[in-house]
Amino acid sequence: xxxxxxxxxxxxxxxxxxxxxxxxxxxxxxxxxxxxxxxxxxxxxxxxxxxxxxxxxxxxxxxxxxxxxxxxxxxxxxxxxxxxxxxxxxxxxxxxxxxxxxxxxxxxxxxxxxxxxxxxxxxxxxxxxxxxxxxxxxxxxxxxxxxxxxxxxxxxxxxxxxxxxxxxxxxxxxxxxxxxxxxxxxxxxxxxxxxxxxxxxxxxxxxxxxxxxxxxxxxxxxxxxxxxxxxxxxxxxxxxxxxxxxxxxxxxxxxxxxxxxxxxxxxxxxxxxxxxxxxxxxxxxxxxxxxxxxxxxxxxxxxxxxxxxxxxxxxxxxxxxxxxxxxxxxxxxxxxxxxxxxxxxxxxxxxxxxxxxxxxxxxxxxxxxxxxxxxxxxxxxxxxxxxxxxxxxxxxxxxxxxxxxxxxxxxxxxxxxxxxxxxxxxxxxxxxxxxxxx
Numbered sequence: 001x002x003x004x005x006x007x008x009x010x011x012x013x014x015x016x017x018x019x020x021x022x023x024x025x026x027x028x029x030x031x032x033x034x035x036x037x038x039x040x041x042x043x044x045x046x047x048x049x050x051x052x053x054x055x056x057x058x059x060x061x062x063x064x065x066x067x068x069x070x071x072x073x074x075x076x077x078x079x080x081x082x083x084x085x086x087x088x089x090x091x092x093x094x095x096x097x098x099x100x101x102x103x104x105x106x107x108x109x110x111x112x113x114x115x116x117x118x119x120x121x122x123x124x125x126x127x128x129x130x131x132x133x134x135x136x137x138x139x140x141x142x143x144x145x146x147x148x149x150x151x152x153x154x155x156x157x158x159x160x161x162x163x164x165x166x167x168x169x170x171x172x173x174x175x176x177x178x179x180x181x182x183x184x185x186x187x188x189x190x191x192x193x194x195x196x197x198x199x200x201x202x203x204x205x206x207x208x209x210x211x212x213x214x215x216x217x218x219x220x221x222x223x224x225x226x227x228x229x230x231x232x233x234x235x236x237x238x239x240x241x242x243x244x245x246x247x248x249x250x251x252x253x254x255x256x257x258x259x260x261x262x263x264x265x266x267x268x269x270x271x272x273x274x275x276x277x278x279x280x281x282x283x284x285x286x287x288x289x290x291x292x293x294x295x296x297x298x299x300x301x302x303x304x305x306x307x308x309x310x311x312x313x314x315x316x317x318x319x320x321x322x323x324x325x326x327x328x329x330x331x332x333x334x335x336x337x338x339x340x341x342x343x344x345x346x347x348x349x350x351x352x353x354x355x356x357x358x359x360x361x362x363x364x365x366x367x368x369x370x371x372x373x374x375x376x377x378x379x380x381x382x383x384x385x386x387x388x389x390x391x392x393x394x395x396x397x398x399x400x401x402x403x404x405x406x407x408x409x410x411x412x413x414x415x416x417x418x419x420x421x422x423x424x425x426x427x428x429x430x431x432x433x434x435x436x437x438x
Contacts, residue, residue, distance in 0.1 A: 008424045014177070017427075021176035024168050025187050031072040031164070032065035032191070036157045038150045039069040040139045047137050064191055071161035073130065075188055076181050078123040079115070079166045080284050086115045087334075119166055120159060127158035177427075178420040185280070186416040189409045200225065228394065229410055232387060236414045239383055242271040244376055246369070251353045265354075267345065269372060272380045274335030276415030279388055282327035286320060289313050321392055325385045332381035342369035387411060 008014040035041055045067045065072040090096040090111070099107035131154045134140060140150065165184060172180030204222050245266040289309070312319050346366040349355060359365045388411060 004421050004424055004428075008428060011428065014424065014427060017175065017177045021172050021178075021183065024172050024176060024180075025183070028072065028165065028168055028184055028187055029191065031161065032070050032188075033068070034071050036069050036071055036073070036154055038141050038154060039134055040141050041068045044069055044134065044137075044139045047139060064195070065188070069130075069134070071157050072165055074123055074126050074158050074162040074165075076162075076165055076169065076185050077284065078126060078162045079119045079169070079181060080185075080280060081122050081288070082115050082118040084281050084284060085118060086111060087338075116163075116166065120163055123159040123162035124155065127155040127162070130158055131155055178416075178423045182276070182280075182412075182416045183420065186413055186420075189413055192409075224394075228391070232391075232410050233414050235387065236411060237418065239380070240270075240272050240275075240415065240418050244269045244271065244372060246372065247357055248349065248354050249357055251355070267369075269340065269376055270380075271376055272383065273339055273377065274332055274380070275419055276412050277335055278328045278331035278381070278384055279411050279415070281331045282324055282388075285327050286324045287313070287315070316392055316396055321389050325389055328385040328388060329378075329381040332384060333377055336373060336377040336380075340373055342366045342373060345369060384411070 005018075008018065048067050064070075065075065086096070090100050096111065096114075099111050101107075128151075131151050134154070135151075166181075169180030169184050172178070172183055174180075176183075200222050204219050245268055248265045248267055250263055250265070311317070313323075314320060343366050346362065346369060349365065350361040355361050356365050356368060359368045391410075
C-alpha cells in the first residue's frame, strides 16, 4: 500500500487527485468541529455516552461530529439510506430499472438526482429527530428554549450539513480518488481512533485501581482485543484479494490469411465481490428501528414500550445480531447479482467464440456460472457476517460493549483502504499503458 501511494505521488495528475481528496477531507473535518447553535455540547456528549447502544454506533459511523452536535453530525447516513431505498426500488419499479439499464448516462444522472432529493428528505427527518432528542433531554441552551426559530435553525443546519457532506463525497468521486462517500465514512471512523485507544487504556487502568466510573477490563482482555483486530485485518485483506478463476478457451478461426483465437484466458470472480457495501447497508437498516425509537421522549423511561423496543434492537443484543447477519447475507446476494450477470457473460463468450471447458455455450454455461456465483456469494456473505458478528460476541464475553462497534469499523476501514489502493493502481496502470499505436 505504501509503495502504491509513493508511485502514485510521482505522477502529476494522480498527485493532484490525492491532494484534492486530502483537501476535501480537511474541509469535512473542519465542518465536523463547527457546532450547531442553541445546543449544550458538553452535556450532550455526556448524555449520549450514558445512553450508549445505537448512539455509540451512530457516533462511530459519523465521527466525533455526532457527539458534539456539529453541522456534519448526520454525516453520510442520510445518503447511504437514500442509496439503499433507490437501489431496492430499481428492482421493484420498472421505470427506475429502465433509467438504470436502458437510458445510459442520462438515466444514471436522473437516478443520482432522485437519490439527492431523497437524501435531503431523510436528512430533514433525522435532523428533526436529533432536535427532539436534544429537546426532551433538556440540552438546549438559552434556558431550555424550544421556540419555532430554534428548531428551524437546528434542523436546517443539520440538513444543510448532510447535503454538503453528500456534495463533498461526489466531488471526491469525480475529481479525487476512489468512492467519495466511502472515503468520507472512512475519515469519520478513523477520527474516533484516538478516543478508542484512550478508552482501551482507561479500561485497563480502571481495572487495576477498581474504578467503577469507567468500564474496566483486565490487561489480557486488551491484548486479546488488539490481537483480534490485527488478525481481523489480515483475514480481511486475504479474502478481499481471493478470487475464483474460471478457465475460458477461445476457438480458432481464420479471417482472410490470419488466424485468430486459440488462446486460453479466465473469468475472475472475486469471493468478496460486493466489498464493504453489504456491511454499510446492513448496518444502516439494522440500526434504523432503534434510531427511530431513540428519538421518542418515552424511550428513556424504564418500563415503557419504547424502552423495551430499544432493548430488543440494542447493538450488543441477540436479536440485533440475527437481523444484522441476515441483512449482510441478503445485501451480499443483491450486490453480487447486480455486478455479475451470468446470462450476459455467457452471451459475450458465445459471441467471441469462447467457451468454458466441459460446458457447451449458451444455457449450460449460464447455469454453471450461476452455480459458481451462488457458491462464492454464499461464502463471501458468511465471511462478512461472521467477522461482523464475532466482535459483538467477544465484547459480550469480556464485557466491552464498544468492541462490537470497533469490529465493524475495522471491516469498513480496511475494505475502503483496499478499494482506494486498487483505484490508484488501476489509474496508474492506465497511464503506463502505451496503447497499440506504439
